[in-house]
Amino acid sequence: MSAPEPTQPVASSSSTSSAAPPPPPRQQQAHGPLPPPPSRSTNLTERSLPTTSEEIRQLILQTNSLQYVHEFLVPALQDVADGKAGPQYVKGVKLKDKVKMEHGGSLLTCGESEEVYDLPDESIVRMTAGLSYIVSARLEVFNSSASLYNDQLLEFAIKLCSLGDAQQFNLIPKRVAQLSWGILRLSRHLKKVPLAVPAIAALVQKSFASGHFSPIYAAYLEACLIARQFQAGLLVLDQVFLHVRSAGATYLDVLTYYHHAGLISAALKDYNKAKQYFVIAVSLPTTTTSAIQLASAKRAILCELLGTGKRISFPRYTASTVTRAIEKHAGAYNDLAREYEASRWDEVRGIAGKAEFANDCNKGLIDQVLKSITKRRILQLKEIYSRLTINDLVIKIGQSSKETVETITTILGEMITSGQINATVTPGSTPANSIVTFIDESNTTNNPTSSGTNINDSDSKLAKVNYLASQLEFELVEMSRNLGISKEYLKKQANLLETGSGKGKSGGLGDGGGRTDDFDTLMAAEELAGVGSGMGMGVRGVGGNYGDMGF
Template sequence: MGSMENLVTQIQGLSGSVEDIAHLHNILKLADEALHSESSMLSAVLDQVDPARHSLGYLYILEAFTSGPVSKEQALTLVPILARFINFCDAQQIRLAPDKFVSVCKRFKDHVLLIESPLRGVSPMRTAVRKLQTTFEHLTTLHPEFLLLCLLSKSYKIGLSVLEDDIFDIDQPRDLFLYCYYGGMICIGQKRFRKALELLHNVVTAPMNIINAIAVEAYKKYILVSLIHYGQFSTSLPKYASSAAQRNLKNFCQPYIELATTYSSGKIAELETYVQTNREKFDNDKNLGLVKQVVSSMYKHNIQRLTQTYLTLSLQDIASTVQLGSPKEAEMHVLQMIQDGEIFATINQKDGMVRFLEDPEQYKTCEMIEHIDSSIRRIMTLSRKLNAMDELMSYDPLYLTKVGRERQRFDFDDFDTVPQKFPI
């Protein structure tokens, strides 16, 4: 125990300057094995160091202390200890041992799930993400853990706080897959379908040598959300999607491809029959709720199509055309769509007539100009970032070697449509 007392003294004395902390880090690396061998005795040691001032030393001790399996009762004790450390630790110190910090945070996530209280993990895990990040463009391995806790606790709005960041720096490919998949699910929970499609699209088209389970599940939801939001789905993936995705994704998602085909007929009865026949498959995938939204969306998209043909239409005609049960049902759908800004119309209650209108937005208000200006500035920032990344990549030896190997795969005909850079 004397060696442990000596280590505590060194942690307390070497947590001030950058030079001292660097020296302490070397000491802690050497002591790591001993800490793990005496992990059951470290509870008293933790009480002697401060998570805010002695963050690096506290992290090493805490990681060793929590390294073994725990019961539900032990987890109840550990959760507040881990949360306190995450909330008060110094970001600069814990970034010296990021793997240790990630291990501690992942155990924290496991413990809040063990005690069936994911909500208790949401705020500390968001703090952990921000402390581990070097910039807001950095995707850490804790991002997916945070989004998972948000999903399980239905804290969708809190999850959106990290999904607004433009990510350019990624530690591990799996982190990106999970971040976009969980992020897509959070956006679905908030009915932000356009953003959900963007995130799920990133999973489906991300580079992959073989198909992974995350991409398959993302593709299923991508199909469903496309039908809900756009009323259609194209099975053709963009050219920049991996060849593995191009070849194999559809084979794993046949019921969803067939659902999209049935949806395209515009016949609600056929769609409902297909859903009922394949209900168990969708339920097993935990997508039945989304599938039901797909069925409901057919009414909406059929009504939207009517606005392209008619200026006025009775509620009875709308009900008959889109296969709703009564004019009252048609009225409820139209009112909801007006409220959501999906159509522009007025209803004459006296004669039951719906008058379809043009979009009233003139794009000349101060708010709209500010919105457009903000979008332009964001696009310019992204453009500069992409140009910088492109230039950096053009000098990367690994990239140049790969391009050199693959150049022989292309024929001259592939470049016929590329304009000449300079006139000849």
């Protein structure tokens, strides 16, 4: 694909040599080398869609303004991707949507030519949206051909992420998400996932919109996990998403994001935050249990033990199907948590040796749970004693722990440094005679000189919470306004008043089985009315066989 000279106008296929005089100089300057793009009122479906690779290339090469991209290029390419440019019937039989979309994807690859990989940087910036369609299609279609699914494709995809125009990326959020997952799959195939991390990070930063969830986040976290670049994953954590539909995210995208966010936090040893992410995944509304939810539940149980030493209590609004799946398939985890909370350490070590934990890829968390037994014993002794020697600590922790003076000293140092315990160690004549003094945390809190850092941290957290509260208040007001003008919601409210007016009989939505409460009515109306972005698809479960997404 070669870019045309930017100073030469491109004639439309319907123009003639004497149809109209050239526009005045100012008009040429305003619209560049092309005729002005169609207005928003123009029906794009009336224009013939590109049906060959050459027509698609010419369509993309003509890119000269953001308006052209928004009003003409993206709608046309999306129609091609949806299969509208190909045959709709074969021998009188209507083709299935999947077959039509596969034909559209093949058309968008623009053949097997490598010419596109040689485009100069300025052309990549100018044609970002069109190239995103081509590259994402190739990442999907070429994966069955070893000669085409190669390093050259990966390098150009990464270059597109790095140089691409942010405004054009923002116009195609669904296609950018497809591009990010395609890059991740190709990098895994080539065993070059570390190269995908900065590329997808560039997509995150260029297409980032505060409060909007995008499937890119899940792809990015998965790349960070595979490449073991856990710190890099913090880029997309600690966010509150108020808009989930705008980028075309699926149920699995949301589940995968929160599951991976939990893994990133656990890898960084922030077990309380990891548990919060896992719990969000577990408690997402569903009708059938996802394998990701079951995996999240098991890891939430372990992270709760590491964070608080207690059994976890999942939210009351967790779907009953998920709760039953946890009871049925996470028996060893529940047994471990029960014995851990009761401080029956020998039983804990026995349960931890079961193969189920290794089969679930939770051996690392189990090792941390076993290591935490000594820390938990020290915290228990802190509540009883104010001062002990290191040797006394070793004796009271017990011989079964196989701890020595050296290991206890190391563990104490880690706990003091991380803030898990407030204590001082006074050196003795020997390491075993060193004295550990546990400091009453209530006295520390009342001492401004020793808690200045804590006060500053609290102020910072309070400011963040206040800002979040103001944002949520604004969103609630906006949602209330939207519901107030929603025809679907008002119809359902009127229906409730007419059919379920105080007689205790089944009424409201549906044919029977109890009256639907206001919350369910509101949510159903919001889904049908499509308040916000998207078409209003509700969140539903995936795969009753617990086999989705390879978990």
